[in-house]
Amino acid sequence: MKPILEVQDLTYAYPGTSHLALQGMTLRIPAGKKTAICGQNGSGKSTFFLHAIGIHRPKSGALHWKGAPYSYQHKELAKLRQNIGLVFQDPEQQLILHTPYEDVSYGLRNAKLPEPEIRSRTESILEQMGLAHLAHTPLHHLSLGQKKRVSLAGVLALQPELLLLDEPTAFLDRRSEHQLVDELERIHQQGITLVMATHDLNLAYAWADWILVFDRGTCVMEGTPEEVFHEVEKIEALGLEMPMLLDIWQALPAAWRAGQRPPRDVASFKAWIKSHS
């Protein structure tokens, strides 16, 4: 596995607190894959993301981008933030201007791109994200799902190699969630490495190639979805629920399942049932 981002023994406490938000966190993000980070509230997912984009600096430990240690020099950090994009959980934290067009172009202007390129990238990304008709609508008139898409568009416009998404499906209805997952698939097809923090283990199981499980500021499990969710007792001891599809699969008589890989999504489960009836 070739890591795009590596973290070694990261320790961090927020200013004015003695509690360690990260305590000896070690992990690797595989290049070109879709990684899901799971863990209870407060396990350190957002704090890790803020380290990944260099907003927080570790108290001890190290981060490496493509094998090179992080530098916190202004120029190097600006370059890092073009390579790694973070979409915050709450779009209100990310969107600062008045309309989708203004917001997306603001990020590009900050990256000091020439005006004609700012214009063409902004128009193109809004079009791709199905937001062109809302380009000049005040942001406060948009729904949460639409605002989340604008934040994602703003980050994608910078053409990152690694995209970090903090709870991208939180509070979305099923349709918007499907739309977002389809969008992420398209982004992944373009060669962008994806990392999603999520509380939705059904989604993590169906979506990810690689899973990391966080607990109290450390990464306690890593592997493919099959490997991680094979450890049922460990998952439950961490206060997490097994993905429903896998739970049902494992409740089936062992003889039916012999030699079969557990289904990753409802469609393949249905196809398997059909082939056995």
Ligand SMILES: Nc1ncnc2c1ncn2[C@@H]1O[C@H](COP(=O)(O)OP(=O)(O)OP(=O)(O)O)[C@@H](O)[C@H]1O
């Ligand atoms: N701004 C802050 N100031 C002080 N402590 C903080 C701050 N933000 C987070 N923490 C603490 O750091 C720890 C890790 O929090 P973090 O937000 O990274 O967890 P998380 O896994 O992203 O949680 P959630 O699933 O609720 O988003 C928690 O103990 C939290 O209370």
